[in-house]
Amino acid sequence: MRIERARGTRDFLPAEMRKRKIMEERMRDVAERWGYEEIRTPTFERAELFTLKSGEAILKEMYEFRDKGDRHLALRPELTAPVIRMYINELKMTPKPTKVYYFGNCFRYEEPQKARYREFWQFGTEIIGSDRPEAQAELIALAFNILKSLGVKAELHVGHVGLIRERLRAAQVDEAHINTVMRLIDKGERQAVIELMNEADVKKDLIDDLLCLLDSKGKNALQEARGRNIIAADSDALRELELLLEYLDYYGVDYTLNLGIARGLDYYTGMVFEIYDAGGMLGAQNQICGGGSYRLAALFGGEDIPLTGFAFGFDRLAEIFGVDDKDLERRGVVVVPIRDKEADLTVTKEAIEIASRLREFVPTHIDLMNRSLSAQLKYANACHDSFAVLVGKNELKESNVTLRNLDTGEQEKMSVEDCVVRLKAYFGVIGEEK
RNA sequence: GCCGGGGUGUGGUAGAGGCUAUCCCUGGGGACUGUGGAUCCCUAGACCCGGGUUCGAAUCCCGGCCCCGGCCCCA
Structure with a gap:
C-alpha cells in the first residue's frame, strides 16, 4: 500500500x-x-x-x-x-x-x-x-x-x-x-x-x-x-x-x-x-x-x-525567486575505475583514493553498481558531470590517469597530481594548500 | 469551516460501459568487460481508497483521502 x-x-x-x-x-x-x-x-x-x-x-x-x-x-x-x-x-x-x-x-x-x-x-x-x-x-x-x-x-x-x-x-x-x-x-x-x-x-x-x-x-x-x-x-x-x-x-x-x-x-x-x-x-x-x-x-x-x-x-x-539554471545545475566529477575480468582490486583502490582527494573540493561520484566503462560514462552524462577521471590498468602502469572533459569529449593522460591541479583550477578553488 | 476544478506507471498522457489499458519520458539489464549522449532488444512499473449500479466499471453514482485555485483566516 x-x-x-x-x-x-x-x-x-x-x-x-x-x-x-x-x-x-x-x-x-x-x-x-x-x-x-x-x-x-x-x-x-x-x-x-x-x-x-x-x-x-x-x-x-x-x-x-x-x-x-x-x-x-x-x-x-x-x-x-x-x-x-x-x-x-x-x-x-x-x-x-x-x-x-x-x-x-x-x-x-x-x-x-x-x-x-x-x-x-x-x-x-x-x-x-x-x-x-x-x-x-x-x-x-x-x-x-x-x-x-x-x-x-x-x-x-x-x-x-x-x-x-x-x-x-x-x-x-x-x-x-x-x-x-x-x-x-x-x-x-x-x-x-x-x-x-x-x-x-x-x-x-x-x-x-x-x-x-x-x-x-x-x-x-x-x-x-x-x-x-x-x-x-x-x-x-x-x-x-x-x-x-x-x-x-x-x-x-x-x-x-x-x-x-x-x-x-x-x-x-x-x-x-x-x-x-x-x-x-x-x-x-x-x-x-x-x-x-x-x-x-x-x-x-x-x-x-x-x-x-x-x-x-x-x-x-x-x-x-528566480535563479539561473546554471546555478542550479550541479556540476561534478566522476572517477571511473576500469576493471578487467580478474576483478583486480588495485584499480578500485586507486580510484577510491583519487575520489577521496577530489571530494575535498568538488562533488565527486564513483561507481557503486559495478558497471562497465560505457555504462559509467552514460551515468556521468545523465548526472551532468563535467569531467571523468578514468583509472584503468593501462593508466596504473604509467602512474597516470585519463582526464576526460565530458562536454567536449577531449581527453588526455596526466599524473594524478596534474589532474587534481587542473580540476581545482576549473572549479575555481582558491587558496591552494601548501 | 465553505465553494469550484481535478486524481491512470517516476513524470506527462490515450482511453467516454466491453479484448491482455495506449503512447512518450524514466529506472534496471543487454547488444557493447577501454570510451557516454544514437539505435535496437529484454525488463520493471499505474487506473487514489471504500462502497454502489451493471452480465461487465479506469469510465456512471455516493462517501472519503489527496492535489490545484478561490472565500474565511493569516498569530
Whole structure:
C-alpha cells in the first residue's frame, strides 16, 4: 500500500532543495553581515506560549497534542513567541540591543492554498531591547536588503499604529474599544469602524479625520495630514515616524507610507510594515513579510522590553525567486575505475583514493553498481558531470590517469597530481594548500 | 469551516460501459568487460481508497483521502 504525504506538506527534491539552499545562504549571509546571530528554538513548545499571545481560539488552527506525560504541547505556528520565550529564559543578560535571526519550519492547521501550506518556513529577525526609529529603520533596511540579495521585486508599506491610537484617544475612545477598532481597520472593514465610532458617540469630524488618516498613502501623506490638523503637532508617534522615514532615506530604502496598516494585534505599539510581492505571482497570498515594533515580553513573564522584528514567508519567496539554471545545475566529477575480468582490486583502490582527494573540493561520484566503462560514462552524462577521471590498468602502469572533459569529449593522460591541479583550477578553488 | 476544478506507471498522457489499458519520458539489464549522449532488444512499473449500479466499471453514482485555485483566516 502506498502511503500518501500528509495534507499540506511537501517533499523537496534535489533541484528544489538546491534553490532553497541558495536562498537560505543569501538571507543568512545578509543577516550575518548586519550583525545578527542565528538562534534556533524547539519545534514544539508548551501550547500556552501561543494561546497567551494569540488567544485560546487559535488552538484549533494549531497542531496541539498531549504527550505521554500529559503536557499540553503544540508544534510552533510561528517563531516570534518562542524567540521571546528564549530571550526571557536565557538571553536576558546579553548586551542590548540583542540582534538575532532565525529560520525554521512552522505548522498551522489551515486549508492549503497557493503558497500556503501546513508546514511552512519562516525567516525572521528580532531586535530585542529597542523600538526606537534607529532600530526600526535598520530592521526595515535589513528586510529590504535581504530581498535585494534574492532579486525579488517587492513593495514596502510602512505605517505606524501610534498615530491612529493617538487619534482615537483624542476622540475619548477607551482602550478596549481602540483594540477592537484596530482589528477592524486591519481587516479593512471601514463600515464597521464607522458604526462603532458612532455608537461610542464620537464626533463626526473626528471620524472623518480618522478615515482620512487611514487613506493616507504616499510620501507626502504626513505633511498633508499635519497641514489639515489631523495629526497633532506635538504627537510622539508623528515625531518617531518622521525620524524613521528620514533614516529610511539614508538607507536608500524605497517605501510607501501607508497609515492604514494596523496589524490587528494589541501588542503592536509603533511602527508596522508589510511587504508585498510586486510580480503578481502569488495570487491571493501576496504578502511576503510583516513586522513592526511591539511589546510582548511582559506577557511571558519578562521585563516589558521593547521589541522590533519581522518575519518572511520563505515559501512565498521561494515561489517567486528566480535563479539561473546554471546555478542550479550541479556540476561534478566522476572517477571511473576500469576493471578487467580478474576483478583486480588495485584499480578500485586507486580510484577510491583519487575520489577521496577530489571530494575535498568538488562533488565527486564513483561507481557503486559495478558497471562497465560505457555504462559509467552514460551515468556521468545523465548526472551532468563535467569531467571523468578514468583509472584503468593501462593508466596504473604509467602512474597516470585519463582526464576526460565530458562536454567536449577531449581527453588526455596526466599524473594524478596534474589532474587534481587542473580540476581545482576549473572549479575555481582558491587558496591552494601548501 | 465553505465553494469550484481535478486524481491512470517516476513524470506527462490515450482511453467516454466491453479484448491482455495506449503512447512518450524514466529506472534496471543487454547488444557493447577501454570510451557516454544514437539505435535496437529484454525488463520493471499505474487506473487514489471504500462502497454502489451493471452480465461487465479506469469510465456512471455516493462517501472519503489527496492535489490545484478561490472565500474565511493569516498569530
